[in-house]
Structures are given as structure tokens and as C-alpha cells.
Amino acid sequence: MTPEGETGAGAVREDTAGVNTSGAGPWRVAAVREAMAGAGVDALVLRPSPDYRFLGGGEGAFLVVTRETVAETADPAGVVPEGARRVGVDPEMRVRELFGLAIEAELVPASSVLAPLRLRKEPHEVAAIGRAVAAAERVLGQAQELAWFGATERAMAHRLRLLLVESGCEEVVALRVAAGEHTARPAPAPGERVINPGDALLVSVCGRWGGYCAEVARVFVVAEPPEDFEAMYSVVLAAHRAGLSAMRPGVPVTEVSRAVGEVIDGSGYGRFGAAHVGRGVGLGPDEGPRPGEDTVLTAGMTFCLEPAIYVPDLFGARVADVVACTDDGPALLGSCPHPLLVLDR
Known part of the structure; x- marks a missing residue:
């Protein structure tokens, strides 16, 4: 649980590379990255959905979480690290969106990482x-x-x-x-x-x-x-x-x-x-x-x-x-x- 008063999601800003960087609470991002490591998942690619909102997604087409960054972007393939072997994708994503990702990695449901973390509400x-x-x-x-x-x-x-x-x-x-x-x-x-x-x-x-x-x-x-x-x-x-x-x-x-x-x-x-x-x-x-x-x-x-x-x-x-x-x-x-x-x- 977070300290009293922490919102768990901050503002969304745009970095110098033109990628919106989400401001999800540090504790939440850290918990997600720990779960990713345990599941052998190198990145998460989320579309607007409950999982997307859980990590502070705002207006971006996709939210990408890696071991180094949390970013909103229209081009998730450009944020997913080269050599990524397993990528968690939003279970609400349509087949057309999955094919359009152009990510050369094994795609697995992101819910395997996020569902346990979403069980307990702040x-x-x-x-x-x-x-x-x-x-x-x-x-x-x-x-x-x-x-x-x-x-x-x-x-x-x-x-x-x-x-x-x-x-x-x-x-x-x-x-x-x-x-x-x-x-x-x-x-x-x-x-x-x-x-x-x-x-x-x-x-x-x-x-x-x-x-x-x-x-x-x-x-x-x-x-x-x-x-x-x-x-x-x-x-x-x-x-x-x-x-x-x-x-x-x-x-x-x-x-x-x-x-x-x-x-x-x-x-x-x-x-x-x-x-x-x-x-x-x-x-x-x-x-x-x-x-x-x-x-x-x-x-x-x-x-x-x-x-x-x-x-x-x-x-x-x-x-x-x-x-x-x-x-x-x-x-x-x-x-x-x-x-x-x-x-x-």
C-alpha cells in the first residue's frame, strides 16, 4: 500500500524525443518491473484499458513499460528494447493491433503481470x-x-x-x-x-x-x-x-x-x-x-x-x-x- 495521500499516478509529460512519458507512481512502476522480472517479461505494451489507466496512461495510443522507461507513444516498437524476448500485451488488444505492433518477440498476456498487482486497491x-x-x-x-x-x-x-x-x-x-x-x-x-x-x-x-x-x-x-x-x-x-x-x-x-x-x-x-x-x-x-x-x-x-x-x-x-x-x-x-x-x- 502507498503512503496516505499518494495518488499513484502523476502528470504526463512529453520528453525531447517526442514520446509522452507517463507519471505513474514510483512504487507502482517498481512493483510492475519486479513482477515483469519474475515472469521473464522484457516489456509491456498496453492500449487504453484498465491496465493502461493503472499505470497512469493519459492520451497516448499505447503505453510501453520497460526496465528503464514508462512511455506513451504511437510507435511501441520504437520503445521496446532491441533483443526483447517476451513482451506482455494488453488482453483487450485487437488482432489488427497485435499484427500492427511489428514487434519481433513472443507476445504474452500482460494480465499475467498486472492482474495480481491490481487485486488490492489503495x-x-x-x-x-x-x-x-x-x-x-x-x-x-x-x-x-x-x-x-x-x-x-x-x-x-x-x-x-x-x-x-x-x-x-x-x-x-x-x-x-x-x-x-x-x-x-x-x-x-x-x-x-x-x-x-x-x-x-x-x-x-x-x-x-x-x-x-x-x-x-x-x-x-x-x-x-x-x-x-x-x-x-x-x-x-x-x-x-x-x-x-x-x-x-x-x-x-x-x-x-x-x-x-x-x-x-x-x-x-x-x-x-x-x-x-x-x-x-x-x-x-x-x-x-x-x-x-x-x-x-x-x-x-x-x-x-x-x-x-x-x-x-x-x-x-x-x-x-x-x-x-x-x-x-x-x-x-x-x-x-x-x-x-x-x-x-
Whole structure:
């Protein structure tokens, strides 16, 4: 962790050779170079992406990290050292970009070097993620005031997108509105389904504010809940509490999945529980730690906890919140608890 107040990314300047030199914090650059040496990687070539922003990238076409320099440039081949044998490239890079690099070296994913370093957030990063969560929650708060009766999923998704833009959202990563039987699908795309009284609604927004990502998902019902829906939703909330309690330093992230699964399995909804219970968030919307990995939680990790139950052809419920793992235990970065929200119009 860096000393309190250090930003981890400084200004970008242009040197006399016409190459923009990034000002990523010295501690971060040193950690990256140490990881590069351990992985036998001679240089990193990054395009604008979460990895690029992690190392202080600004406006350059590419960011190149070597043992001697960190530079933004339009010509990465001119910065990569001659004789480099292994070069880490951004996993988001397109095939055309890879061929256009003209680098004669073995190309490997840069994530092998950077992903472990991005797991643990600095205090200022956790604070930035918290601000992103607050912005997402404000949008869903405004959503409760909209007129839902008779509108389509697609129309309401459009209204939410406008609210996200007005909130200062820099990028809308994902936006879902599902009504009635469509809530029983894990990743529904908003369609022409009309929203009617008696429908359950799943509404989620995922976006980037201030460079950092957050997702929040909430469950609404229109006028009144469907039969048996409240009982199922109470199980999702219990699974959420169990997963939240498990997020402590020293606990393998797979224990979060186990805690969530035990609640859902014990309720009788086991075969309808979502296998995916969350993932890390930060500069990107989907990063480590992931429940399928053997990562051990440490203070500074941020995780989107999202237990869900999907009952085919009937309804589903999913709650998503961002949680920070701290030395004192889990810290929910948004609001809680989550009562079933009844929309009256």
C-alpha cells in the first residue's frame, strides 16, 4: 500500500524525443518491473484499458513499460528494447493491433503481470469506487420515481441510460431491465415486453465514474409481488448477508461462494441458484478476485457480491453490491438493507 495521500499516478509529460512519458507512481512502476522480472517479461505494451489507466496512461495510443522507461507513444516498437524476448500485451488488444505492433518477440498476456498487482486497491481507489457506487445508487433511486406501468423494458432502459449520462457516468458498461418471466434469465437484454401490475422487475446499472466502475442491482415489484416471490427474495437477501459476512481477510474467495450456496441450497431453491456470485471491480467492471480462483482475501480488495435465484418461466431475483474487504471485516460501499421496493405507478 502507498503512503496516505499518494495518488499513484502523476502528470504526463512529453520528453525531447517526442514520446509522452507517463507519471505513474514510483512504487507502482517498481512493483510492475519486479513482477515483469519474475515472469521473464522484457516489456509491456498496453492500449487504453484498465491496465493502461493503472499505470497512469493519459492520451497516448499505447503505453510501453520497460526496465528503464514508462512511455506513451504511437510507435511501441520504437520503445521496446532491441533483443526483447517476451513482451506482455494488453488482453483487450485487437488482432489488427497485435499484427500492427511489428514487434519481433513472443507476445504474452500482460494480465499475467498486472492482474495480481491490481487485486488490492489503495485507500484513494476504494474511495473512488465508493463514489461510483453512490452515483449508481442515485440513478436507481431516481428510477423509482419514473412511470413504469405500460412502458416496455427497452423504453425504461433508455430512460435509465439518460439518467446515467446525467449523473456523470463516463461509460455505461451494462444496463438491464427485466420484467415478469424475463427476470428468470441470468443476463436478459431489455426487449419489448410491457411492464404490468403484478410484475417483478430486475434493474441493474454498471458504469464508470471518475475512472472506476461500480454495479448496483435492485429488485422491484409493480403494485404487488407475484405469488411466492417474497419468500424467494428473502432467500436471496439471506444469501447476500452470508456472502457479506464471509468477506474477511485471510478467507479464500471460494468461501464467499460456499457461504452463499449453503443458504440457497438449504432453502430448497438450490437448483435455481446462480453459480456466479460475484467478481472483483475497480478500474474494470470484471476483474479479480473471482470465486472460482484460489485467491485469499486481503484488505483493499473490492468485490461485487451478486447472489441470485432464477426460477425458469416464473421469476428471478438478483441483488448486486460492491463490498470492500478491510482489516476490520467487510465494508459495504452502498446502502443496506434491501427491502422489496414496490412501485405504485
